[in-house]
Amino acid sequence: MISVVIVDDEPNAIQSLIWELKHFISDITVVSHFSNPEEAIEYLDNNSTDCLFLDIQMPTMDGFQFLQKLRQRDFAVVITTAYNEYAIKALKHEAIDYLLKPIDSDDLAETIKKIKKHKSKLKNAENFELALEQFNKRLNKKKITINTDGKLIFIDADDILVVVGDGNYSTLELQHNQKIVVTKKLKEVNALLPQDHFFRIHNSYIVNLNHIKEFIKSDGYVVLINNKKIPVARQRKTDFLEKF
Numbered sequence: 001m002i003s004v005v006i007v008d009d010e011p012n013a014i015q016s017l018i019w020e021l022k023h024f025i026s027d028i029t030v031v032s033h034f035s036n037p038e039e040a041i042e043y044l045d046n047n048s049t050d051c052l053f054l055d056i057q058m059p060t061m062d063g064f065q066f067l068q069k070l071r072q073r074d075f076a077v078v079i080t081t082a083y084n085e086y087a088i089k090a091l092k093h094e095a096i097d098y099l100l101k102p103i104d105s106d107d108l109a110e111t112i113k114k115i116k117k118h119k120s121k122l123k124n125a126e127n128f129e130l131a132l133e134q135f136n137k138r139l140n141k142k143k144i145t146i147n148t149d150g151k152l153i154f155i156d157a158d159d160i161l162v163v164v165g166d167g168n169y170s171t172l173e174l175q176h177n178q179k180i181v182v183t184k185k186l187k188e189v190n191a192l193l194p195q196d197h198f199f200r201i202h203n204s205y206i207v208n209l210n211h212i213k214e215f216i217k218s219d220g221y222v223v224l225i226n227n228k229k230i231p232v233a234r235q236r237k238t239d240f241l242e243k244f
Helices: 011-024 038-045 063-068 084-092 105-139 185-190 234-241
Strands: 002-007 026-033 051-056 075-079 098-099 143-149 151-158 160-166 168-172 179-182 197-202 205-208 211-218 221-224 229-231
Touching: 002 011, 002 038, 002 105, 011 026, 011 105, 026 038, 026 168, 038 063, 051 063, 063 075, 063 221, 075 105, 098 105, 143 179, 168 185, 185 197, 185 205, 185 234, 197 229, 197 234
Parallel strands: 002 026, 002 051, 051 075, 075 098
Antiparallel strands: 143 151, 160 168, 160 205, 168 179, 197 205, 211 221, 221 229
């Protein structure tokens, strides 16, 4: 089953597309639709879908501005518009297809084929990434695998000083002032790290215990080897001290 989200400032256009998908396409479900692009962005940042049907001409922001505001984009994008001058720009934004309104049923059927092909490629890529990650763990248990910017990065866990969480994002701060930002929540990154020398000392921080230089008990924070100060949550202080 292919899940679809529709964003269009014209309610009639949304209902027309839903009708087309329901009556002419099998294995499709419209999980949500929006006339307000800000509400759509919030939904897409917190929910998964296989495809987004996106109108270009909207009063508060155009479709291309909409795409730039998304935190992450792991779904296919189909541009829908009554104007044909946006085709090249749509391709530059990696849309898998471009449909002119009123949408033709045959054109829509061809687009759905592309969406299914895109979903299959993503699934194969995920399986490959998982297999590669498992192989890497067997080969070298000290390395972790991070997927970011369309590539896999293999990081020596000993190089990580601290991981800082910020909503759906986490920043890995490494030695030599390197930083890697990933679209993973802190708990997801924590699951990748060896638990024998990493500890989540705060809702927003995971520290490498091997790189702690000092623990200031009176103020409740640790100092890393790069002199960065990280707070220790009061409720985690006892568990933290038991690690030493």
